[in-house]
Amino acid sequence: MELLYEEAGQPGFGLPSALATAYGGDLGFTTPCLYANFVTSIDGVVALGPEYPSSGSAISGREPADRFVMGLLRACADAVLIGAGTLRATPRHLWTPEHVCPQAAPDFTKLRRSLRRTTQPHLTVVTASGDVPTDHPALQSGALVATTADGARRLEGRLPPTCAMLTVVEGSTLRMADVLAALQAQGDTAVLTEGGPHLIGSLLQEGLLDELFLTTSPVLAGRADTPRPGLISGLELLPNQPAWTDLISARRRNSHLFLRYRLRTPRGRPSPAN
Numbered sequence: 706m707e708l709l710y711e712e713a714g715q716p717g718f719g720l721p722s723a724l725a726t727a728y729g730g731d732l733g734f735t736t737p738c739l740y741a742n743f744v745t746s747i748d749g750v751v752a753l754g755p756e757y758p759s760s761g762s763a764i765s766g767r768e769p770a771d772r773f774v775m776g777l778l779r780a781c782a783d784a785v786l787i788g789a790g791t792l793r794a795t796p797r798h799l800w801t802p803e804h805v806c807p808q809a810a811p812d813f814t815k816l817r818r819s820l821r822r823t824t825q826p827h828l829t830v831v832t833a834s835g836d837v838p839t840d841h842p843a844l845q846s847g848a849l850v851a852t853t854a855d856g857a858r859r860l861e862g863r864l865p866p867t868c869a870m871l872t873v874v875e876g877s878t879l880r881m882a883d884v885l886a887a888l889q890a891q892g893d894t895a896v897l898t899e900g901g902p903h904l905i906g907s908l909l910q911e912g913l914l915d916e917l918f919l920t921t922s923p924v925l926a927g928r929a930d931t932p933r934p935g936l937i938s939g940l941e942l943l944p945n946q947p948a949w950t951d952l953i954s955a956r957r958r959n960s961h962l963f964l965r966y967r968l969r970t971p972r973g974r975p976s977p978a979n
């Protein structure tokens with residue numbers, strides 16, 4: 706990847722040399738940190754609609770550099786946080802670094818060892834309804850399912866033994882600050898979210914997102930009669946509550962752009978004591 710711009714003074718983990726060469730430099734985070742990774746079309750579409758599973762791949766064109774960045778960001782994370790909509794829409798996916806970029810697996814492992822991370826990032830799935838496909842391979846491999854009291858009742862006895870359940874509220878939605886506090890309490894301070902749009906809306910509403918990695922794929926997706934969401938659903942920000950960002954870095958691989966932004970809005974960072 707070609708580095709086009711990087712803000713001075715960024716933290717660096719000291720990536721293994723093969724990863725640093727492929728990424729076009731070092732990468733790091735100061736923790737606690739919640740960072741998101743998304744791919745979007747030029748016209749702002751991140752999902753093609755319910756009839757198209759795994760639409761992120763269609764939007765990125767399965768660009769190898771995008772898959773490498775997904776893998777690298779997962780390899781840096783203690784935990785990966787997703788909404789149930791993304792789990793339901795991606796039937797065979799595993800949210801591990803090597804699932805998206807197997808050729809870099811040995812270097813991802815080396816990086817995780819140097820960061821003293823667990824072998825794989827912990828997957829956390831957020832669901833209000835408890836309507837999750839319990840035979841999904843990502844749940845079979847082990848995950849934390851954060852849900853409401855209603856969702857917990859629906860899931861009672863249905864989750865594979867590899868999964869744990871976290872019930873954080875009575876009510877129809879979860880406070881994401883509570884979910885992040887639970888993750889922090891188990892030592893997960895570098896958290897990657899891969900959305901989707903409703904979960905990003907929830908996180909932004911609570912002022913919890915620190916950074917956004919956005920791949921702009923050189924494709925026009927269009928919109929007809931079906932809803933095709935952009936990065937955020939269920940939350941309106943402009944004109945009254947704009948969430949401005951600063952560009953931290955920009956990379957390029959052919960016509961794909963890899964942008965890293967920092968959210969300017971102050972955050973309500975949860976404390977592990979809560």
Ligand SMILES: NC(=O)c1ccc[n+]([C@@H]2O[C@H](COP(=O)([O-])OP(=O)(O)OC[C@H]3O[C@@H](n4cnc5c(N)ncnc54)[C@H](OP(=O)(O)O)[C@@H]3O)[C@@H](O)[C@H]2O)c1
Nearest residue numbers: 743744752788789790791794833834879900901902903904
């Ligand atoms: N382009 C990309 O990079 C990218 C990335 C991720 C996803 N996607 C796409 O986005 C689409 C899915 O969109 P989406 O907005 O439905 O996905 P989502 O945000 O992953 O899932 C939404 C669901 O997550 C749960 N949820 C979110 N916030 C919650 C809260 N505060 N409390 C309780 N539950 C909460 C709810 O689950 P329940 O309905 O179970 O209550 C909600 O319906 C898929 O097509 C996927 O492929 C694209």
